[in-house]
Amino acid sequence: MARSISRKVGGGMVCLTAALTLLMQPAAHADTQTWENVHKAGVLRCGAAIAAPYVMRDAASGQYSGYFVELCRDFAENVLKVKAQFVDTSWDNQVAGIQSGKWDMAMALNMTPERAKAVAFSVPATDYQISLLINAKNPKFSAAGSNLADFDKPGVTIAVISGTAADKAVSGAIKQATLMRLPGSDETRMALMSKRADILADANDTNHLFAMANSWVKEVTPVPALAKQGVSFALSRETPAEDLAQLDAYLTERRASGEIDKLVDQASAQIIAGQKAQ
Structure with a gap:
């Protein structure tokens, strides 16, 4: 009987040792x-x-x-x-x-x-945020820097695409300027070109393309940043x-x-x- 118990205990110890060994092994490469x-x-x-x-x-x-x-x-x-x-x-x-x-x-x-x-994310390769486009010769902004307060003034109209991140971000930040909500980017760009709007607020990458194609446009990255997020590689x-x-x-x-x-x-x-x- 003693031998039988000893064998069972010994066998159990072997199984326990094997199980612990498996648990301690590193995950598969x-x-x-x-x-x-x-x-x-x-x-x-x-x-x-x-x-x-x-x-x-x-x-x-x-x-x-x-x-x-x-x-x-x-x-x-x-x-x-x-x-x-x-x-x-x-x-x-x-x-x-x-x-x-x-x-x-x-x-x-x-x-x-x-x-x-x-x-998992890498560090950002670039940043997504809302930027502002203005006519570089607009006298309303002759002394403006990059502070959002320089553009948030009575008599200033900001065009945004209705329902977008830009609309949400600008709506929450602007206190004195007037928002002009339009259905798409063509409409907001036309509003800026025709001077019905003083500012076009949209994603910085989209605005950057328009600014590169139009020398009269000045691109402003406002401070504090609006809706800033890192754009990264994901793994x-x-x-x-x-x-x-x-x-x-x-x-x-x-x-x-x-x-x-x-x-x-x-x-x-x-x-x-x-x-x-x-």
Whole structure:
């Protein structure tokens, strides 16, 4: 009887030891070693949802461009030493594609608390916020700087697209100026051009394109910032800290050197050239 009990206890100890050994083993690399897997595959897959000037695609050739595309390509080829592969998708599927492993990074996602529950974010490559467009010769703003109070005055009319983030942000910040809510960007631009509106408030990337194409327009980034969010690469939440740190260091350096600003201008110029050719 004693021998029987001893054997059972001994067998139980062996099973317990084996179970503890399994629990103490590191997680499988397939789920956690992001850049290691990329190196093995030889490609960095980037989910590509179209939104100029971040991500663009030529309908005839299928070639991708835009400044997030250029950053993805440069990081793949010059940092990771692999090829970049762009996977066509929609904005609705960007996060799901990361979670299911269809691509390694999603491009140009706004960093929001809700998305941060599902994916990891790099440092922002650029910032999204509301900017203001004015006629550079408008005497109402001859002494204006970048402070929002310089534009929030009686007798000033601000055009916004009704129901947008710009409408919400400006409505909450403006106390004295008059809001002109219009159905679309064509209407708001026409209001500024015809001087029915003194200011056009819209997303900074959209406004930047219009300012580049029209020399009479001055672009103002207001202080305090309106609806500011980082625009980043998104990766799996399982991405190791050291892998994410490598991407962060790359983006920080590119941004500090002014290279990202140059890429933004190149993408904007490409869009303007295409519009003129039509």
